[in-house]
Amino acid sequence: MSKQNKSDAYPFASGGWGSMKAVAKILLQEKTPLTDSRVLMHQNKPDGFMCVSCSWAKPADPHVFEFCESGAKATAWDITAKRVTSDFFQVHKVSELLKWHDHDLEEAGRLTEPLRYDAQTDRYVPVSWQEAFDAIGAELRALDPASVVFYSSGRASLETSYMLQLFARMYGNNNLPDSSNMCHESTAVGLKEAIGVGVGTITLEDFEKTDLMFFFGQNVGTNSPRMLHQLQDARKRGVPIITFNPLREPGLLDFANPQSPVQMLTPAETQISTQYHQVKTGGDTAALLGICKLVIEADDRAVTSGTPRVIDVDFIRDHTSGFDAFAQFVREASWDDIERVSGLPRDALEAAAQEYMNANAVIAHYGMGLTQHRMGVQNVRMLCNLLMLRGNVGKPGAGPSPVRGHSNVQGQRTVGITEKPELAPLDQLAKQFSFEPPREKGMNIVEAFEALLDGKVKAMFNLGGNLVRSIPDRVRTEPAWATLELTVNVATKLNRSHLVHGKRSYVLPCLSRIEIDRQESGEQAVSMEDSTACFHGSHGVVEPAAPTIRSEPFIVAGIAKATLGERSTVDWDAWRDDYSRVRVEMGKTWPEMFDNFDARMWTPGGVKRPVPARERKWKTKSGKAEFMVPDSIGEDPDMPEREPGSLRLMTLRSDSQFNTTIYNDDDRLRGVKGSRMVILMNPADMEERGLSEGDRIGLETIADDGVERRVDGFAVMPFNVPQGCIGGYFPECNPLLPLWHCAKESKVPGAKSIPVRVAASVR
Ligand SMILES: Nc1nc2c(c(=O)[nH]1)N[C@H]1C(S)=C(S)[C@@H](COP(=O)(O)OP(=O)(O)OC[C@H]3O[C@@H](n4cnc5c(=O)[nH]c(N)nc54)[C@H](O)[C@@H]3O)O[C@H]1N2
Ligand SMILES: Nc1nc2c(c(=O)[nH]1)N[C@H]1C(S)=C(S)[C@@H](COP(=O)(O)OP(=O)(O)OC[C@H]3O[C@@H](n4cnc5c(=O)[nH]c(N)nc54)[C@H](O)[C@@H]3O)O[C@H]1N2
Ligand SMILES: [Mo]
Numbered sequence: 001m002s003k004q005n006k007s008d009a010y011p012f013a014s015g016g017w018g019s020m021k022a023v024a025k026i027l028l029q030e031k032t033p034l035t036d037s038r039v040l041m042h043q044n045k046p047d048g049f050m051c052v053s054c055s056w057a058k059p060a061d062p063h064v065f066e067f068c069e070s071g072a073k074a075t076a077w078d079i080t081a082k083r084v085t086s087d088f089f090q091v092h093k094v095s096e097l098l099k100w101h102d103h104d105l106e107e108a109g110r111l112t113e114p115l116r117y118d119a120q121t122d123r124y125v126p127v128s129w130q131e132a133f134d135a136i137g138a139e140l141r142a143l144d145p146a147s148v149v150f151y152s153s154g155r156a157s158l159e160t161s162y163m164l165q166l167f168a169r170m171y172g173n174n175n176l177p178d179s180s181n182m183c184h185e186s187t188a189v190g191l192k193e194a195i196g197v198g199v200g201t202i203t204l205e206d207f208e209k210t211d212l213m214f215f216f217g218q219n220v221g222t223n224s225p226r227m228l229h230q231l232q233d234a235r236k237r238g239v240p241i242i243t244f245n246p247l248r249e250p251g252l253l254d255f256a257n258p259q260s261p262v263q264m265l266t267p268a269e270t271q272i273s274t275q276y277h278q279v280k281t282g283g284d285t286a287a288l289l290g291i292c293k294l295v296i297e298a299d300d301r302a303v304t305s306g307t308p309r310v311i312d313v314d315f316i317r318d319h320t321s322g323f324d325a326f327a328q329f330v331r332e333a334s335w336d337d338i339e340r341v342s343g344l345p346r347d348a349l350e351a352a353a354q355e356y357m358n359a360n361a362v363i364a365h366y367g368m369g370l371t372q373h374r375m376g377v378q379n380v381r382m383l384c385n386l387l388m389l390r391g392n393v394g395k396p397g398a399g400p401s402p403v404r405g406h407s408n409v410q411g412q413r414t415v416g417i418t419e420k421p422e423l424a425p426l427d428q429l430a431k432q433f434s435f436e437p438p439r440e441k442g443m444n445i446v447e448a449f450e451a452l453l454d455g456k457v458k459a460m461f462n463l464g465g466n467l468v469r470s471i472p473d474r475v476r477t478e479p480a481w482a483t484l485e486l487t488v489n490v491a492t493k494l495n496r497s498h499l500v501h502g503k504r505s506y507v508l509p510c511l512s513r514i515e516i517d518r519q520e521s522g523e524q525a526v527s528m529e530d531s532t533a534c535f536h537g538s539h540g541v542v543e544p545a546a547p548t549i550r551s552e553p554f555i556v557a558g559i560a561k562a563t564l565g566e567r568s569t570v571d572w573d574a575w576r577d578d579y580s581r582v583r584v585e586m587g588k589t590w591p592e593m594f595d596n597f598d599a600r601m602w603t604p605g606g607v608k609r610p611v612p613a614r615e616r617k618w619k620t621k622s623g624k625a626e627f628m629v630p631d632s633i634g635e636d637p638d639m640p641e642r643e644p645g646s647l648r649l650m651t652l653r654s655d656s657q658f659n660t661t662i663y664n665d666d667d668r669l670r671g672v673k674g675s676r677m678v679i680l681m682n683p684a685d686m687e688e689r690g691l692s693e694g695d696r697i698g699l700e701t702i703a704d705d706g707v708e709r710r711v712d713g714f715a716v717m718p719f720n721v722p723q724g725c726i727g728g729y730f731p732e733c734n735p736l737l738p739l740w741h742c743a744k745e746s747k748v749p750g751a752k753s754i755p756v757r758v759a760a761s762v763r
Contacts, residue, residue, distance in 0.1 A: 022656075022668060023072040029664075030080035039514065040075060042541045043067040044226070046604040049514050050528050050538040052078060052155060053658060055404045056224040057204050057532040060605030068225035070655065073663050077493075078512035079542050082109025084494055086126040089115070093122045098499050102469065102731075103662040106493040111509035112546035117501050124498075124507060129550060129558065132506055137562025139486045139504065140459065145172030145438075147458040149448045152178040153465030154406025157513070157526030158415050158535070159582040160552040161408070162589075163575060164463060165416035165424065167560035170435055170568050174424070174442030176417050180409050181445035182470065185746040186371035187402040188413065190380030194388075194626050196619030197611055199410060201399035202363055203532045204605070207234055209397030212359035215243040215273065216284060216383065217369010217752070218403045221251010221669055222655040224531075227403070228255045232270045240359075242352050243273040245369060246281045246650065247680070247727060248720045250669045275351055280343030281648045281725045282373055282753040285634035287342040287349060288382040293330050294353035295389050300331075310357055312391030319616055320388055322627035329629045341634050343722050361397030362387065369650075371402075372751040374636045376743035381628040388625055394616035404531040405659075411529030414593070414609070415586060419444050428589050434569050445471065446747040449739055452480045459486035459502070461559075463552065466660040468497040470730075472737035472749045475709060490555050495660065509549045516540040517551045520577035524551070527583070527601050534606025535597075553579055636753055638703070638741050646702055647685070649754040651730040651737070660731050667729075672717065680719035680727035689758055691716050699728075700759035701736045709736050710759055726756075 042048030044058045044066040051067060053074035058066065067075070088108065094117070097105065114132045115124040127135075140148060150168045152161060168176050180188065188198035195201070207230040220227050231241065232255055243252050255270050279287050299310035316323050335346055342349070356362060364387055370379040384393070384400060392398035404410045416424045419442030426437045443451060449471055451457045460467070460481075471477050481487070484502030490510050491498065498507045511517055517524040517540055525539040550558075557576035560568065575582050580598045587594040592610055600607050612618070618625050636648075653659070654667035654676065666673050670680070679697065691697065698712035711733060721727060730751060741750045 022069050026073045026076045026663060030076045030082065032076050032079055032081060039079060039541055040067050040072055043071060043075060046536075046602060048538070049540055050407060050536050051075070052407055052513055054224045054226075055407045055410060055528075055531045056226045057530045057534060058536055058606060059204055063229070066226065070222065070225055070658070073656075074658055075514060077106070077661065077663065078110075078514050080109055082107070083112050083545065084109045085112050086115065086124070089124040094124065094499050094501070095122055097494075098496075102496060102660060103664065105495055106661055108494060110492060110545035110549075111494060111507060113509060113548050115507040117505035119503075127506070132508060133558040133562040136486070136488055136506060136559050140171065140563045143458055143485070147456060148173060148461070149175045149177065149443060149457055149459070150461045150463070151445065151448075151465055151467060152176070152412050152417050152463040154179040154409030154412060155513070156412065156463050156552050157408060157528055157538070158411050158586065159526050159579045160463070160556055161412040161417050162415040162582055162586050163553060163556045163560065166429065166433065166570065167556060167564070169426075169429065169437040170433070170560070170564055170570075173438055174419050174421050174440065175448065176419050176442055177445040177448055178409065178412050178417050179406055179465065179470075180413060181747060182749055182751075183368065183405050183409065184371055184402050185444070186376030186380050186743050186748045189746040190377040191384070191400060191402070193620065194381050194384035194628065195393055195400070195613040196617070196625070197613045198413070199533050199611060200401045200531065201393060201611055201614045202401045203534065203608065204230065206363060206397050206399065210234065210239060210361050210363045211397065212239060212355055212362045213241045214362065214364040215241060215245070215252060216364065216366040217245060218365055218367025219245075219249050219251060219653070220403070221249060221255070222653060223367065223405075224403050225251070228272070231255070231272055235270050235272065240274040240355050241272055242275040242277070242355060244277045244279045244284060244287055246278055246721050246725050248276065248278065252276070275355070277344055277348050277352065278720075278722050280341070280722045281369075281650050282375065282634055282636050283342035283344070284370055284379050285375055285382045285630055286338050287344055288386050289330065289333055289630070289633055290335075290338040290342060290344070290346070290349035291353045291356060292386055292389060293333055293338070294350060295357060296327050296330050298353075298357060311389050315391030316388070319618065319625050320627060321622045321624040322629070325629050326385060326627035333633070337633055356386070356390070361395060362390070362392045363397070363399060363401050365401040365403055367403050369752055371748055373753050374638060374741065374743055374750045375634050376748050376750070377745040378628070378630050378634070382630060384625070385627055388627060393625060394613055399614075402531070408528035410531065410533070411535070414529055425589055432585065432588055444747050446739060446742050446749065449473075449477050449480070452484070453477070455483070458484060459488075460484055461488045462497065463490050463556070466495040466497045468500050469495070469660040469734065471739075472734055472741070472751070473709070473739040474735040476707065477739065488559070490552060493661075508555050510555060511540070511544055511549055511551045513538055514540055515542055515544045519551070519554070519579075524579045525601070526579060527597070529609065530606060533609040533611050535593075535601060535609060536606045537601035553582070636750070636755070638750070638755055643702055643757065645689075645757060647724060647726050647756050647758070649699065649733065649736065649756045650725065650727050650752040651733045651754070652727050654729060675715060676729045676732055677714050678717045678728070679714045680717055680721055682721050682723045682725070683718045684723050685726070686716060686718060689761070691761060693718055695761055697761045698759040699736060699756045701738060702755040702757055703738055703741075705738065707738070709738065711735050712760065
């Protein structure tokens with residue numbers, strides 16, 4: 001862990017002076033009084049609030065300023081001085097607001113009053129909380145529970161999530177998708193199959209014990225910048241970092257630590273990646289296979305020559321199954337295929353394999369570059385194959401490290417937000433709350449939208465999120481959203497999904513976690529789970545944006561009570577008044593995780609959730625960690641190289657956005673300024689198409705389902721990216737992503753490999 005000098009005077013971490021300027025700019029833009037920068041002091045501290053941006057671990061011994069540029073922006077965005085009151089809707093009709101840019105909608109400020117859509121005037125009009133709850137309750141009672149979906153976006157606390165899953169199940173369905181369905185569900189499925197638990201196994205302590213780290217498809221500088229501190233410390237110890245990423249991401253190359261005055265004043269940046277391999281998008285299974293092949297062949301030679309073995313023979317014998325079939329497959333794999341699909345020459349993979357074989361404890365970090373593919377689950381399993389070859393699971397300094405997205409997305413799954421009944425403790429819930437929970441599988445997010453397109457989904461309850469923008473296939477899904485009978489959105493800020501409303505629609509403004517939450521029993525705290533499976537308490541530090549805003553538990557309790565009435569044995573009012581009562585129930589449902597949680601939730605560094613694979617206990621079908629033989633080495637079934645000139649589009653985040661929340665149009669780290677409508681392209685691909693920098697192009701999806709998917713108006717920008725691969729921004733590119741182009745086992749949309757062609761170009 002980092003041993004920074006606590007008196008270091010530089011408040012804005014994550015990447016040098018540019019980062020500090022960006023933070024100052026957004027504090028000014030949001031008119032947050034400068035004193036509010038003191039709010040940032042409470043961010044990610046054991047006695048403060050947990051950042052609303054990413055879910056990276058919170059150290060027990062935090063820095064003075066345990067936040068980064070991205071986290072500071074997210075905080076400023078929530079505690080903005082700007083407000084959207086009901087007067088705003090007197091001025092702006094919904095049809096007018098539909099023409100606004102995503103940025104401008106959220107930039108208008110915090111929502112302050114509960115709102116109901118009024119079709120006659122085409123406006124949102126104020127409604128009292130009780131009226132809203134009663135009306136929503138009546139609507140839900142009138143609908144078939146099978147036709148209602150409860151989406152969670154990943155920010156809501158463990159307490160709110162526990163309440164929501166119980167409400168949905170008492171109401172009558174398991175339709176509880178969350179944002180991980182578009183994100184790390186490939187991890188939940190892949191790691192569960194491989195090592196018996198759907199979360200990563202490392203904690204911050206492992207950073208101090210590791211001798212090598214891999215980075216597959218995760219953009220740490222933008223999406224989890226606080227992690228750069230641990231990476232920098234490891235680098236100072238001489239730990240190599242080997243990165244696989246099609247783009248040369250500045251945040252993965254160097255890091256200037258703004259908490260270190262010396263670094264800020266001199267150009268003494270730390271080199272983050274010691275090897276950087278620009279794998280082709282979708283080529284990771286092939287690259288991993290190449291490294292596995294080199295390891296297994298080195299081991300074969302060791303057997304022949306009688307030298308020490310290269311693979312961890314004891315681990316493989318005692319703890320795994322399926323090794324022989326995997327080794328056979330690996331030995332037979334051809335270098336031609338590996339090099340063609342990965343886009344990497346053999347000697348590059350040899351350099352990576354050599355480091356891997358020299359290291360005793362290896363961590364593999366990864367993100368959307370592995371999971372958001374048709375082969376997303378297979379990518380995750382190949383990564384496990386590589387780790388397992390040398391026993392790199394369940395020992396200090398080693399293990400898979402999925403870097404999760406939303407600040408409580410992992411925790412929501414932990415407390416029962418899941419459409420998969422087998423992952424929820426239904427028997428226990430039945431006993432604890434005297435009801436019969438539904439046993440049929442619910443819908444994940446892709447299935448929910450397929451059903452919506454088929455007219456089978458009638459209502460969507462959204463605990464955060466902006467699905468109209470975040471989901472694939474906007475050309476089809478956005479019009480379908482407008483056919484819903486009922487949309488209920490619990491939100492902090494206005495977004496497009498509130499405007500493309502259902503026939504009846506409610507927008508319910510909720511507190512941000514940064515705000516003080518006062519209920520009958522006093523100020524309330526909530527809790528979340530970070531990326532390393534540690535739970536943390538969090539309480540707000542600023543006054544609510546308006547006295548009419550309610551907390552998420554308040555809103556869920558209100559709707560649950562109004563919908564379920566006598567049917568429910570839960571005293572929803574009591575839960576609303578005192579969240580520790582919810583934690584007591586969580587403790588009854590999962591004593592191993594939440595027993596006596598109220599007393600433990602403020603533990604510095606968090607409460608470690610039991611993760612059996614950390615102890616080499618494998619909750620898989622065979623009771624062992626499982627090797628997997630890949631179906632193919634990563635050729636995308638939707639993307640055979642069938643059309644000359646076809647390109648693979650990866651949709652990316654900039655450093656000025658949080659998912660569909662756009663802070664501004666710049667991407668400082670990648671050097672993009674003033675527009676998000678850009679396509680990053682290899683200069684040779686540009687030349688082949690007669691394109692020069694700044695030329696305008698349209699992109700068209702290559703698919704034969706008769707749907708035209710096309711977006712125009714992109715400017716081409718030359719970029720260091722492999723030929724055949726291009727990058728664009730999410731959510732602007734979402735109309736190009738077909739709903740069915742998703743991983744078959746996890747249904748995570750293949751947002752990192754959309755087959756496209758350049759449709760038109762204008763100079
Ligand atoms: N500031 C900020 N922080 C965030 C978010 C945000 O929007 N803004 N979003 C949050 C959420 S919900 C999530 S899920 C995470 C997402 O964080 P990441 O997992 O980092 O996701 P992306 O930004 O989509 O980009 C992933 C990286 O994968 C690379 N990549 C693309 N295709 C491939 C491939 O085929 N192989 C490999 N090896 N690499 C590839 C891209 O070049 C990019 O660097 O961040 C969270 N944190
Ligand atoms: N093409 C493409 N598509 C993608 C991705 C990609 O990389 N490429 N990434 C996918 C991923 S990883 C994810 S996680 C999804 C995200 O998809 P979503 O969950 O749909 O979207 P967000 O942008 O995270 O949600 C933003 C909205 O949440 C609301 N909000 C903010 N804070 C709070 C809060 O504290 N409480 C409540 N109730 N509401 C709040 C605000 O109103 C805000 O407008 O998008 C996915 N879609
Ligand atoms: Mo995500």
